[in-house]
Amino acid sequence: MLWGSSPAAVAARYVAVSQLFLADGPAERADRARRILLSAVASNEPATLNQVAKTVGRGAPAVSRSVDALVRVGLVERAADPDNRRRLAMRLTQAGRDVLQQPSESGALASKLERLAPSEVRAIERAVEILERAK
Known part of the structure; x- marks a missing residue:
């Protein structure tokens, strides 16, 4: 469900997706x-x-x-x-x-983001700005 998800559900999805981008x-x-x-x-x-x-x-x-x-x-x-x-x-x-x-060592993530459309990169940038404010 994209719209109307609870903060807990969004957090769980975010953690799951972010793990795909982190070198470990x-x-x-x-x-x-x-x-x-x-x-x-x-x-x-x-x-x-x-x-x-x-x-x-x-x-x-x-x-x-x-x-x-x-x-x-x-x-x-x-x-x-x-x-x-x-x-x-x-x-x-x-x-x-x-x-x-x-x-930080973010080369792998940067190369994945380079495959996105500029509008999608801007949307991710906006999400990061929101997350930085929420900390």
Whole structure:
């Protein structure tokens, strides 16, 4: 049913279709996970561990280990929170910001979209804009 579907039904269809377009090898999964964490830090700057964990929907211990890896490679920096010295605040480094600015591995999706009519690409672009607002 195209018109009048419930939000839950649309969400289920979206997830099913989007999985067809995502490369799902280990490198792609690692890149997605890294981008999700970097985005969570960026959206909460200066971010606390609990804020990032809540944003990504994972437990603080797992997020802490993942953030440690991002700190080691220079994408995130931690410093004492100026408002609470017992709490660490995280910020993206310039390298972390650069990673988020780079396009993700979307070549396969781009090649599929190139086969569509320009009006269809615009319709998808409009849908993406709507989804970005809904987050």
